[in-house]
Amino acid sequence: xxxxxxxxxxxxxxxxxxxxxxxxxxxxxxxxxxxxxxxxxxxxxxxxxxxxxxxxxxxxxxxxxxxxxxxxxxxxxxxxxxxxxxxxxxxxxxxxxxxxxxxxxxxxxxxxxxxxxxxxxxxxxxxxxxxxxxxxxxxxxxxxxxxxxxxxxxxxxxxxxxxxxxxxxxxxxxxxxxxxxxxxxxxxxxxxxxxxxxxxxxxxxxxxxxxxxxxxxxxxxxxxxxxxxxxxxxxxxxxxxxxxxxxxxxxxxxxxxxxxxxxxxxxxxxxxxxxxxxxxxxxxxxxxxxxxxxxxxxxxxxxxxxxxxxxxxxxxxxxxxxxxxxxxxxxxxxxxxxxxxxxxxxxxxxxxxxxxxxxxxxxxxxxxxxxxxxxxxxxxxxxxxxxxxxxxxxxxxxxxxxxxxxxxxxxxxxxxxxxxxxxxx
Amino acid sequence: xxxxxxxxxxxxxxxxxxxxxxxxxxxxxxxxxxxxxxxxxxxxxxxxxxxxxxxxxxxxxxxxxxxxxxxxxxxxxxxxxxxxxxxxxxxxxxxxxxxxxxxxxxxxxxxxxxxxxxxxxxxxxxxxxxxxxxxxxxxxxxxxxxxxxxxxxxxxxxxxxxxxxxxxxxxxxxxxxxxxxxxxxxxxxxxxxxxxxxxxxxxxxxxxxxxxxxxxxxxxxxxxxxxxxxxxxxxxxxxxxxxxxxxxxxxxxxxxxxxxxxxxxxxxxxxxxxxxxxxxxxxxxxxxxxxxxxxxxxxxxxxxxxxxxxxxxxxxxxxxxxxxx
Numbered sequence: 001x002x003x004x005x006x007x008x009x010x011x012x013x014x015x016x017x018x019x020x021x022x023x024x025x026x027x028x029x030x031x032x033x034x035x036x037x038x039x040x041x042x043x044x045x046x047x048x049x050x051x052x053x054x055x056x057x058x059x060x061x062x063x064x065x066x067x068x069x070x071x072x073x074x075x076x077x078x079x080x081x082x083x084x085x086x087x088x089x090x091x092x093x094x095x096x097x098x099x100x101x102x103x104x105x106x107x108x109x110x111x112x113x114x115x116x117x118x119x120x121x122x123x124x125x126x127x128x129x130x131x132x133x134x135x136x137x138x139x140x141x142x143x144x145x146x147x148x149x150x151x152x153x154x155x156x157x158x159x160x161x162x163x164x165x166x167x168x169x170x171x172x173x174x175x176x177x178x179x180x181x182x183x184x185x186x187x188x189x190x191x192x193x194x195x196x197x198x199x200x201x202x203x204x205x206x207x208x209x210x211x212x213x214x215x216x217x218x219x220x221x222x223x224x225x226x227x228x229x230x231x232x233x234x235x236x237x238x239x240x241x242x243x244x245x246x247x248x249x250x251x252x253x254x255x256x257x258x259x260x261x262x263x264x265x266x267x268x269x270x271x272x273x274x275x276x277x278x279x280x281x282x283x284x285x286x287x288x289x290x291x292x293x294x295x296x297x298x299x300x301x302x303x304x305x306x307x308x309x310x311x312x313x314x315x316x317x318x319x320x321x322x323x324x325x326x327x328x329x330x331x332x333x334x335x336x337x338x339x340x341x342x343x344x345x346x347x348x349x350x351x352x353x354x355x356x357x358x359x360x361x362x363x364x365x366x367x368x369x370x371x372x373x374x375x376x377x378x379x380x381x382x383x384x385x386x387x388x389x390x391x392x393x394x395x396x397x398x399x400x401x402x403x404x405x406x407x408x409x410x411x412x413x414x415x416x417x418x419x420x421x422x423x424x425x
Numbered sequence: 426x427x428x429x430x431x432x433x434x435x436x437x438x439x440x441x442x443x444x445x446x447x448x449x450x451x452x453x454x455x456x457x458x459x460x461x462x463x464x465x466x467x468x469x470x471x472x473x474x475x476x477x478x479x480x481x482x483x484x485x486x487x488x489x490x491x492x493x494x495x496x497x498x499x500x501x502x503x504x505x506x507x508x509x510x511x512x513x514x515x516x517x518x519x520x521x522x523x524x525x526x527x528x529x530x531x532x533x534x535x536x537x538x539x540x541x542x543x544x545x546x547x548x549x550x551x552x553x554x555x556x557x558x559x560x561x562x563x564x565x566x567x568x569x570x571x572x573x574x575x576x577x578x579x580x581x582x583x584x585x586x587x588x589x590x591x592x593x594x595x596x597x598x599x600x601x602x603x604x605x606x607x608x609x610x611x612x613x614x615x616x617x618x619x620x621x622x623x624x625x626x627x628x629x630x631x632x633x634x635x636x637x638x639x640x641x642x643x644x645x646x647x648x649x650x651x652x653x654x655x656x657x658x659x660x661x662x663x664x665x666x667x668x669x670x671x672x673x674x675x676x677x678x679x680x681x682x683x684x685x686x687x688x689x690x691x692x693x694x695x696x697x698x699x700x701x702x703x704x705x706x707x708x709x710x711x712x713x714x715x716x717x718x719x720x721x722x723x724x725x726x727x728x729x730x731x732x733x734x735x736x737x738x739x740x741x742x743x744x745x746x747x748x749x750x
Contacts, residue, residue, distance in 0.1 A: 251609060260583075267585065
């Protein structure tokens, strides 16, 4: 028994002494996040130079049910060292419970403020302290299309929402299907629809109403919110407008949903999704050239009287265990060098200003990065800012709405009921 | 790594050593007492370790869950039966109750009926062992994996695109003008589609148990019935089924309990969307998404309460049989 204790003490001492002495820290850091497939590969590529330099092994684990897995691990006293956070709302909850390590002593906060726009820092802070950093970003509200097929059918890129509806109807009248929409995403099914509704609300009611909605200062039954749902429903619940009808919308996986745009003849012409979908398209069709074979246009303005705004989202990272390895990894992930790796692999924008536009692999992603950095009004993905219970109800609500559009009033009342208790906590 | 090995070693060697040590200790101590008291104390001292584990890992959590179910989301305020009222009135929960009932009836009936049929049929062929092994195989697959496998089978593609789901592809081949169906979304089929996955997994289990029961029926009885001129159907209906009744009850009880706590298949395949919610999945969401410990505990208590009558009936029946022997 005594020899075991002796062994453990000496091991512990070794662990404490080692980082100070050697360049290579060694050891492991356990990371939990949502990415699978090519996104997972990109993250692993992002940490590869870090592993080589420090000798620290990054043990990555991915799950689409991030919130549940994270909560369970925290309850069990076995959290990952570093983890992706479901959103700023959830981050604030973890921070107030004392589960997250404040990053003030981990990162050079002043340098960080130089590299990141203030809004990113604010979103990662709770009660004035920094807890989360964004390691990648996405521009939401893009409409992807197949330019060649689009031009061949005689359509032009619409500049207004009414124009978009007109194009939609024109395509449908030729007997083709205008839209590809897929909402399936495992435990998070429904989120692509919440993006639609956020884009519509921001452009129809304006940023001020959007902010009040996110903070739950207006109810879910508010006419502006209801109108956003119905506007989305005009496309998503019309069987002539979407591939596979409502069954298709509900059961097709979001990652595969844009693919029919590129079959010949194209099975649909338009697809609404954030920047990251580029990576999905290119992995599936390596021969397609960005801009030439697939392109996007910005979600068109709806109400000319509100300020032009875009929705952005990002992946927040926080530290749950204060180990030298975790600190080193956090320091690496905020660097422009690290973020440029994912940017070059495609599908990601960098929130770090020092990642130059030249780092982007093609015109398309460079264009998206340009829109994000030059936009006057940027709003964060609203559902990610809401309490998790409301976010879940929002996801589920969109699915119920697509399945049974006549139930909209009941759906909004249900989300409102959940919001009333969730925001009070 | 060395830590894991150390723990494993500690468990494999340490725990038996502890048990033996405990036995020697109590026996040494007991020998110091007069025989009368030795006789009275011995069973309790031998039972103590098991009782301790039972209390720590079964009774304490159950009581604690009951207590939590009367408290608010973060277990700080007493809310009385509010969580239970919510559980029995919210529309999501009513759907979950309806679906669990559907599971209870469909799943139990189908697994037991299929299991019984297959047990009788395989009993009459030469390749019985092979057939039973194949039918039992799904049981070896984890339920989550079964869910994933069947998600591929049910996969839907819009008309005109190649169908990659086995079910839609087959039906399209067989039936002209067949429109592909999103099995997991369509309100008429989705619950049945989920239940079929669980039936696929569990039928093998029912088959094996019922088959063992079948082998236990004395050949003379069957012989006698045949000599008396019973048809094979009459043999099944009036001899085999009654003789198997105790086994059928045990199997059905197990299936009922599984139907009540159905979770994995639903979670993996639909996550309770499109009106396929079940109580256990609701409990999971309340616990880990909403983090309402009170509500989640209330659901756990309701599930527990629902299984108790089944267990009681099972034990009572078991006792009756013991008494008959």
